[in-house]
Amino acid sequence: MTSANPPSDPGIDPERRGIQPGEEHSTKRARPKDTRKDRHRWELARGPITAFGETKVVSAWAKDARCTVNLQALRTRLALGWNPETAISRPRHERGVLEYTHAGRTMTLRGWADQSGIKYHTLWSRIKDSGMSFEAALDKGAEGAHFTQLVSAFGETKPVSHWAVDARANCAATTLLRRLAEGWEPERAIIEEPLSRSNLGSGLPYHAFGHSMGIEDWGRHTQIPAGMLVHRMERHQVTLEAALRSFGWAPSNAVDSADAELTEVTSAHLHPRDHIPAVSSDADPIFTVRRPAAPPAETQRRSPAAPLPSTRAPAAPAPSSPPPVRRR
Structure with a gap:
């Protein structure tokens, strides 16, 4: 049994289907009008x-x-x-950074998660959802039997995750576990700085010249891009201090310390070469700037060199040509 209204074939002329010209689109639903408002002026x-x-x-x-x-x-x-x-x-992607200080060391929450071996979301949930203090969240330790392994060093015994956040620790929990599995002495495994790190920007501290800070902070302090520092350390298997020296940087030849380079100014006192790491949110914003030192002015200008005396003998005068002979 055939249907009274067979499906229309788009290849058939509308007039052959009994549809008047101009009515073939009348059954389609109209597109709703865009009522969104553009926030941009x-x-x-x-x-x-x-x-x-x-x-x-x-x-x-x-x-x-x-x-x-x-x-x-x-x-x-x-x-x-x-x-x-x-x-x-204002720098792009400027937003509040979760930073916490423990054992004299300040890092982001992501950096502490990498350092302690505690999963980032676990650490976040303990602080934000359970209302634990940061110290209590760290003290609870990482999950897993390998992170709760007890290690005795410096006359103390505590789990690996606790040693990783100790003030004497210069490596992350995963590095500490690997070193212990390879038979390292516990004290050396805890305090020795890794030759290279693959987690740029995670917040893990790098030690050089008696100071400890993240690789991004070292880059800002020395004016050497952090990526170049990491590349130099990984390619040549050297420490951060050796990498800095290879670039010709050391505290003795640094122009200023990080604290001396930072200053707060108003908008009227900004200079074209100022680097602005932070801006206050007041009605009249205060800019925290790092102002590079002006290049030393020339104390004296070189006078143009006097022409050197010529050592060549003077050229002999050209022989005079005989007077022309007039013909009679």
């Missing part, structure tokens, strides 16, 4: 923009040394109504 990102006592167009501000984002991001911030100085100077 792009006119705010056009024309001259005034900030830090100067007036430039957006493309010129994007090339300014004080600008921390690219041109598109700067336009978007201005179109969203950001204050021009904040839109220019």
Whole structure:
């Protein structure tokens, strides 16, 4: 039995199907109107923009040394109504960082998770969901029998996860476990600095010249990119201190210490070469800047060299040609 309304064939002419011209699309559902509102006011990102006592167009501000984002991001911030100085100077992805201090060492929560062997989400849940203090969350230790293995060193006995967060520990819990499995002496396994680390930016401390800080902090302190430091350490199997010396850096020839390089200024006192690691959220923002030292001015200019006396003998005069003979 055939259906009274057989399905239409798109290849058949509409007039042969009994449909009048112009009615073949009448049965389709109309597309709903877009009712979304654009939050951007792009006119705010056009024309001259005034900030830090100067007036430039957006493309010129994007090339300014004080600008921390690219041109598109700067336009978007201005179109969203950001204050021009904040839109220019605030670093991208700026957000609160979970940092905790324990045993005289400050690291991010991710760094402490890598250091202690405790899973990041486990550590987060203990602090945020269970309401435990950071010390209590660390003291509970990592899960797994290998991390609860007791180790005796320096006259004390405690689990591997506790030794990893001890002030004397210079390696992570996983490195400590591997060293103990290889037969290292416990004291040496705890205090010896690894030759290289593969977790750039995790917050694990690197030790050099009597100081301990993360690799990103070492990069900011020495003005040597952190990636170059890690590459040098891994490729040549050297410590951080040796890598820094290979780049020609040491505390004795550093221009200033990290504390001396950081200063707080208002927007009116920013310099084009200032690096801005932080900005306060006040109505009148205060900028924490790292200001590189100005290159030393030349004390004296070299005078143009006097021409050297010639050692060549003077050229002999050209022989005079005889007077022409007139013919009669």
